[in-house]
Amino acid sequence: MTRCRLCGSTALASVVDLGATPPCESFLAADQLDRMEPAYPLHLRVCTDCWLAQLPPLITPEETFSEYAYFSSYSTSWVEHARAFVADATGRLELGPGSFVVEVASNDGYLLRHVVERGIRCLGVEPSVNVGAAAREAGVPTLTAFLDPATGADVRAEHGPADLVVANNVYAHIPDVVGFTQGLRALVADDGWVSVEVQHLLTLIEENQYDTIYHEHFQYYTVASAARALASGGLALVDVETLPTHGGSIRLWARPAEVAGEPSRRVVDVLAREKAAGLRELSGYAEFSARVAKVRRDLLRFLVEAAERGQTVVGYGAPGKGNTLLNHCGIRPDLLAYTVDRNPYKHGRFTPGTRVPILPPEQLAVDRPDYVLVLPWNLRDELVEQLSYVHAWGGRLVFPIPELSIVEVGP
The missing domain is CATH 3.40.50.720 (NAD(P)-binding Rossmann-like Domain)
Known part of the structure; x- marks a missing residue:
């Protein structure tokens, strides 16, 4: 890796080197045990210009997600988390029968099934053929596709702009951050909302959560770096919630930059926490590698x-x-x-x-x-x-x- 995928800088510093491993979801069948497995370096670096933590894009999303082993509905707590989000978002944004909700990386319909139950028109955009099929069988309309600006424009042309676009646990999974964000902007109405949930780099560092570093996660966000990523596609961060999911996540609320207004107090507070933890200077990452080694020992x-x-x-x-x-x-x-x-x-x-x-x-x-x-x-x-x-x-x-x-x- 020679350049930051968000800002293009060459100023990349090592955070932790975990050696070389196979892709984490490439589970083996019994007849594959005597075959060679590909292994790729797992070396996390941080850009000292925009402070986006990132892995080299050594595998493509197509290799990981065309046939996927993770089905969200097998986690009881995650399904409940999705139900609560839909209930809260419906009230917050006054969604009703005339509204339209799109979820990107909608998996097996774990979240949109709650939208369907409320009689709200919705569509999932899911790249994995097998889990997308499971969603359709459960009654959740699902398009099998990766999101990019063209897909976003096609969905908008066919279905209309979305009042709410949801992107849970996918913003880390795409190597083309800018193109994906432009796809989100293409989907959302000019006065609509985008909700993004992603693991928080602050808790990853503080709580030693190094096992969440794997090849299908191409980057790891602070609120500061996420705001910069959203801005690359014409979206502005207006609010943030800190969540316990995945050991510590952030829910980012964004809107088209033209209607966004000033960010909330919660955004200001989390940015201050990140700065106090040293995540905008190399000192905040200095001891992480040693703490990772202790977990192993x-x-x-x-x-x-x-x-x-x-x-x-x-x-x-x-x-x-x-x-x-x-x-x-x-x-x-x-x-x-x-x-x-x-x-x-x-x-x-x-x-x-x-x-x-x-x-x-x-x-x-x-x-x-x-x-x-x-x-x-x-x-x-x-x-x-x-x-x-x-x-x-x-x-x-x-x-x-x-x-x-x-x-x-x-x-």
């Missing part, structure tokens, strides 16, 4: 000592972030016998790089392991409740991030 020490005691450790979940962690730490089936996941699409497959088998969740109760390593640590509260039954045989949960934590769960 602590987790490996725990797994090796458990194996030497003859105790069994298995995983829960097979999220993309888990594959960054497993590959960076070099954790294979000798230390983690298998992991389980609620998504049937992943059953019988193996994690990329580390080849850990993925089984149905029911296997936990059959094998009664001593420890369950929770890979989607961001769902901690949800999973402590879901996995309370491991208490029946004295099992315990292990959370690796932000630091190693072993949790007793009750009935």
